[in-house]
Amino acid sequence: xxxxxxxxxxxxxxxxxxxxxxxxxxxxxxxxxxxxxxxxxxxxxxxxxxxxxxxxxxxxxxxxxxxxxxxxxxxxxxxxxxxxxxxxxxxxxxxxxxxxxxxxxxxxxxxxxxxxxxxxxxxxxxxxxxxxxxxxxxxxxxxxxxxxxxxxxxxxxxxxxxxxxxxxxxxxxxxxxxxxxxxxxxxxxxxxxxxxxxxxxxxxxxxxxxxxxxxxxxxxxxxxxxxxxxxxxxxxxxxxxxxxxxxxxxxxxxxxxxxxxxxxxxxxxxxxxxxxxxxxxxxxxxxxxxxxxxxxxxxxxxxxxxxxxxxxxxxxxxxxxxxxxxxxxxxxxxxxxxxxxxxxxxxxxxxxxxxxxxxxxxxxxxxxxxxxxxxxxxxxxxxxxxxxxxxxxxxxxxxxxxxxxxxxxxxxxxxxxxxxxxxxxxxxxxxxxxxx
Ligand code: GAP
Numbered sequence: 001x002x003x004x005x006x007x008x009x010x011x012x013x014x015x016x017x018x019x020x021x022x023x024x025x026x027x028x029x030x031x032x033x034x035x036x037x038x039x040x041x042x043x044x045x046x047x048x049x050x051x052x053x054x055x056x057x058x059x060x061x062x063x064x065x066x067x068x069x070x071x072x073x074x075x076x077x078x079x080x081x082x083x084x085x086x087x088x089x090x091x092x093x094x095x096x097x098x099x100x101x102x103x104x105x106x107x108x109x110x111x112x113x114x115x116x117x118x119x120x121x122x123x124x125x126x127x128x129x130x131x132x133x134x135x136x137x138x139x140x141x142x143x144x145x146x147x148x149x150x151x152x153x154x155x156x157x158x159x160x161x162x163x164x165x166x167x168x169x170x171x172x173x174x175x176x177x178x179x180x181x182x183x184x185x186x187x188x189x190x191x192x193x194x195x196x197x198x199x200x201x202x203x204x205x206x207x208x209x210x211x212x213x214x215x216x217x218x219x220x221x222x223x224x225x226x227x228x229x230x231x232x233x234x235x236x237x238x239x240x241x242x243x244x245x246x247x248x249x250x251x252x253x254x255x256x257x258x259x260x261x262x263x264x265x266x267x268x269x270x271x272x273x274x275x276x277x278x279x280x281x282x283x284x285x286x287x288x289x290x291x292x293x294x295x296x297x298x299x300x301x302x303x304x305x306x307x308x309x310x311x312x313x314x315x316x317x318x319x320x321x322x323x324x325x326x327x328x329x330x331x332x333x334x335x336x337x338x339x340x341x342x343x344x345x346x347x348x349x350x351x352x353x354x355x356x357x358x359x360x361x362x363x364x365x366x367x368x369x370x371x372x373x374x375x376x377x378x379x380x381x382x383x384x385x386x387x388x389x390x391x392x393x394x395x396x397x398x399x400x401x402x403x404x405x406x407x408x409x410x411x412x413x414x415x416x417x418x419x420x421x422x423x424x425x426x427x428x429x430x431x432x433x434x435x436x
Pocket of ligand 1: 148193302
């Protein structure tokens with residue numbers, strides 16, 4: 001299958017089965033914005049939970065934070081976003097399309113083929129809005145273009161309120177906004193997206209080792225959640241790609257159908273951000289060692305990932321087509337932790353009151369701990385295919401014999417192997433195989 005064909009199939013499955021819809025579709029859509037449907041919302045929530053668990057709950061040296069999207073405008077002067085978060089754009093003199101000079105088609109406008117353009121002008125990618133009743137520059141605020149700055153400005157609050165010592169990471173998941181010139185590749189580059197970011201504050205002399213540790217930890221996270229190793233690579237940035245203050249940056253890249261592209265960056269940012277915020281706020285943002293009373297600016301390692309990009313990679317990697325009995329079986333082989341639905345309860349005969357009652361009773365017990373669905377709207381073969389296509393890990397079929405022997409058939413998604421399991425042991429069996 002060609003790469004564009006694969007991407008088309010994934011986009012179509014996402015819409016058909018309720019993973020991802022175009023935003024405001026009934027009005028013709030909004031470029032660079034997408035909505036997650038019932039299954040996509042579960043999947044994305046599972047990605048975020050897996051990230052939070054691995055980076056906050058399973059570690060002793062990271063705490064969480066949840067900051068507002070709107071921040072004091074000085075934040076973005078200090079961070080450098082007002083001055084530097086820009087793309088150079090030229091405007092086509094015929095159709096007025098604005099585009100990056102490197103996106104011209106052999107010197108011509110890709111829209112109208114004209115070859116005369118304005119001089120390049122800086123275009124800031126931050127989205128602006130106004131607070132309160134006034135719509136002038138005194139009321140201008142920005143929708144944050146990254147969650148990171150909320151963490152930096154709260155560094156003293158977190159240290160003072162938790163009495164934690166270095167090294168300490170602060171993690172946050174949240175929405176960010178960028179007025180991208182060329183959103184595209186489905187949810188890969190959008191104007192509204194969610195980030196999963198950590199600012200890991202450490203002593204300057206420990207930064208190089210922590211940088212290497214975080215690169216490995218973040219790379220491993222994607223592998224542990226089932227991404228095929230051959231579809232992942234690390235790409236260290238060349239010196240001329242680095243910000244002047246950065247000592248290093250490495251991207252985790254995924255082999256998307258449209259090419260190798262960034263999922264996450266891990267940066268060794270030095271002390272730049274805290275120093276900038278101290279300069280612009282006039283507040284003391286240095287860390288004071290509680291034992292030695294030594295004061296210094298911690299250095300920062302920043303693993304910064306995109307939740308939507310991660311979710312897209314998990315969707316792409318999960319997509320499989322297999323031939324079974326001369327028919328194509330589409331199966332989403334999500335890691336059990338990420339699968340939107342863990343168990344489908346399927347009655348073999350929807351007209352049998354005994355079977356339906358038992359199936360619904362099993363569902364109501366299981367759903368206290370596992371995300372389940374009940375479906376009786378088709379024949380069993382079709383129900384299995386439907387669940388395969390959304391990546392449901394187990395199907396549990398209740399049949400006439402279940403009423404006699406108190407057993408059900410458990411079907412495994414990936415192997416299609418079926419086993420008879422006693423209803424009394426079902427919960428433990430499923431949890432064990434799901435790794436819960
Ligand atoms: N604080 C550092 C920072 O924001 P970034 O490389 O600009 O770094 C981090 O963004 C991650 O956020 C990217 O690796 C990507 O996963 C995600 N991201 C950035 N821009 C995005 C966009 N327009 N659409 C979707 N995800 C985006």
